[in-house]
Amino acid sequence: MEDVPSYVAATFIAIVIAVLGFLYYSISAATSKKKNITTTLVIVLLVGWIFFVSVQTLNGYFTNLSGVPRLPLMAGVPLAAIVIAFLWRKSRTVLLNMPITTLHYIHIVRVPVEMVIWWLAVSRAMPMDMTFEGVNLDIISGISAPFAAVFLVGASKNRIGAIIWNVVALGLLIHIVQLAIGYMPYFFTPSGGQVANLGIFYFPYVLLPTFIVPAIFFSHTVSLFQLLFKKNQSHF
Template identity: 45%
Template sequence: MKEFIYCWKDLEPISHIPSYVSLTFIACVLTCVGFLYYATNTLSGEKNNAPVITTTFVAIWLFIITILSLQGFFLDFDFRPPKLFIFLGILMLIIIGLFAFPRTRAIIAQMPITTLTYLHIVRVPVEIVLWWLFIHGAVAESMTFQGVNYDILSGISAPFAGLFLVGMKSKSKLAAIIWNVLTLGLLVNIVSRAIQATPYFHNPLMDAQPNIAVFYFPYVLLPLFVVPVVFFCHIASFYQLIFIKEEEE
């Protein structure tokens, strides 16, 4: 198993991937940043520091992950627990921790739920990027819509959910909750598939190609930024739909 992993490490499996794939994915990352900035910038209050704090944290996080990935930090497959999973766990704890404090909960409660919903559109180009990566032998087929990943449906349906389920002129709280449950389920499905296909758990009988691209820049930002942002949008939407009264929205 170790020889197999280091074979992939030495071959640098993403070096042959066309530049348009990386550029498309970077555009997805920047789109997520833009949505987060807009969601915090529309908050009420004279001293709204949320946009500055959010963009500063995001910029620092992206910088750290970029530098570490370019130095091959996440390619240390002997380290346990896996470094990629450690950083993912840290980011997920930060996201969950935002709901532990009244001040951050108040900020989340004021975020436009339409913006949180429209952000999921980014899942369409992300799925296209994953398909391109599979074609070039950098991720498993199970991570694509050609396999058992149907997360692209979340992105396709996001504009309709934003317009008719949480929009200004048309709202359906129950339908919005159901939509978020279903699309969160699709996210969990692809994340679990991605973890199973990493070199740590890869089973050649299930996937001929292991999931190796996410250990390299810029694709490492998929598990360490894009997926957590999408997860945050789901949790924030649930919070608004379930715990915030209609008259307070």
């Protein structure tokens, strides 16, 4: 990763901080009566998770490719936490009260994320197929996120349009995740000038599959949960 410019890592760390900020605001707004306890607990857990994954990465835990695929398993932890949040009745109440406009604005970070992926691909730390020059169209979700936040769930409300946007954007996210998994060195042998998806095995880019992607997935699922099941749609 020595060939990757330092500004790439700096940009990505800024993205991580921005996502934390969006999540903090969303949880804080949804737990106004118990803001200090609930919000602080969740943010401490998130920061602790980021710290834990970062330390493991710096110690070379993920670059050991022998045995069980470690990175996909680690990325599964936050996804399991999301499932638990939907299964637990008290947390579902919090999910229903999160500001849905914020849950849409968070997707703006997908634009700089795609730039980071492109920079890594140029440095041959990721395959070019995973960029907007390849078959990754996820940047469209980031570009259209402000439109969705304003015209679908904001001042102008279009419930059906918001559901469609979330489903399509979620589909684009799942597509790039499938692509990223397929290019991992566990499953891919470099050939024809293509390189393996190695960048995510190093700090800070390891936080893409272990924090950023789960946060984006979480925002989509909570938004769809509200759009489909929240009775009072006037509180978008």
